[in-house]
Amino acid sequence: MLMQIAMIQDRIVDYDELDEAYLDRGTYFGDGVYEVLRSYGGKIFLLEKHLERFARSLGEIGIEGVDIDEIREKIITAYNRASIDEAKVYFHITRGIGPRNHGMVGELKPNFFLTVTELGDFRGEKEHGIKVSTYPDLRWKRCDIKSLNLLPNVLARLDAEKKGCVEAILVSDAGEITEGSASAFFAVFASDKNLVTRPLGTEILPSITRKLVVQVAVNAGLTVVEKALTPWQAKQADELFIAVTTKDIVPVVEFDGVKIADGKPGEYTNALMKEINALVFSS
């Protein structure tokens, strides 16, 4: 008799007794898409925008049969149960469970997984700013899809951490900044009152916080200019910052070892943070 078996660390396990998580296409291939939400003061922020992007990601990789209304309900149920005011809600859907085969083996049923955890405290980062370093953008050609294939992002972040930095800024083969390993990237040029960020496309994620920043820029007296910057150009900026759901805006005060302006968060960046804050608490 054939004995299909598995091994977890040093432990031999009957294949049929494996937790389904081990046989998930998310594990074998990263064959799934995800979202990260946050709550402010006990209220989930921009749930519909995230669901909209999630539905798009699912469609782009051809995962069918997911009811977004059910996903919304699950998120709300789980969030309410956790009762964490400042929470991070992570969720993903994979194509399903089955024998490891790149193609379809029988019918696959999409798999949902979610966690609600407490957000870290980013006040220090927001008040004093962070250091960033550059790393080659090794990612695939569809970075507009929020997929579970994040190894290049991880490699970039690990490199940044080794350099004492909080985030890695990715640079394309053409020598242009695309975005952060897990954030959007912005530069302020004060003399022109320009807020520069890369235009959307397959090279970057359609960041929801990026959209928010673009939306409130005018209130901070800035004109948004969508164009790609090189690292050299970024270092000439008066202010730099990153934008990410979990922290909204975080000032960048050092870029590849070079201080930006006086090395303190800039006034426009602080103004944008206030604008986002106002928007959060009026929504």
Place this chain on the structure above:
Amino acid sequence: MLMQIAMIQDRIVDYDELDEAYLDRGTYFGDGVYEVLRSYGGKIFLLEKHLERFARSLGEIGIEGVDIDEIREKIITAYNRASIDEAKVYFHITRGIGPRNHGMVGELKPNFFLTVTELGDFRGEKEHGIKVSTYPDLRWKRCDIKSLNLLPNVLARLDAEKKGCVEAILVSDAGEITEGSASAFFAVFASDKNLVTRPLGTEILPSITRKLVVQVAVNAGLTVVEKALTPWQAKQADELFIAVTTKDIVPVVEFDGVKIADGKPGEYTNALMKEINALVFSS
């Protein structure tokens, strides 16, 4: 009190009671590398070559502290326990388990996972050949690393299956074939007795079966020419085939709907299969 929670499908689970598999960086990021071995007649084939490549993959993504001798021992133990003559041995190592954060959170301990399963029966494919179709190569820039980030490979394969094909042949932005979604790709030009395959580089996996084919080519009367082909050039070939650990050589008799030569496996391809077979059973 804060209540960190998780949800699997419709079921709310205490975060602390989650199976570790759910919190593995392999699941969140595809932050790991893998290998696939096969056995012929109760004997694992080319174990050392696979271990060598695995060690290189681990090194390239900076997973440290893995003892390859221990991995070898685990593979042999598990394979012997399964007692499957014609088996597929899949194994991976991820960077470890921890809260979802692209960077390092505390110390991570690499996680090993392995399955031994029965190989499918590929005699029909080998005897009659398969159909393949092309798909854009959307992968990252380090395809020489055998990582768990395989979504672009999956998308290519799903597209091929929709077209009634067994494998997808990936085509770069430059219009050149790189390799199959899970195989190396070869073309035979009979008039010159040339066996053409893409040179190694960061765009393709250093396939062990590719190496084997290159090694036995001379016995089949072929000269190996390492160069990239376009799909148009591939369609002019006298013979095409793919090479992959689990099936060694599989003839390709149709490429993007175009019959190759007379639509039957070619004589050089058959000769190479025999050479590999001889090598397998002499080793």
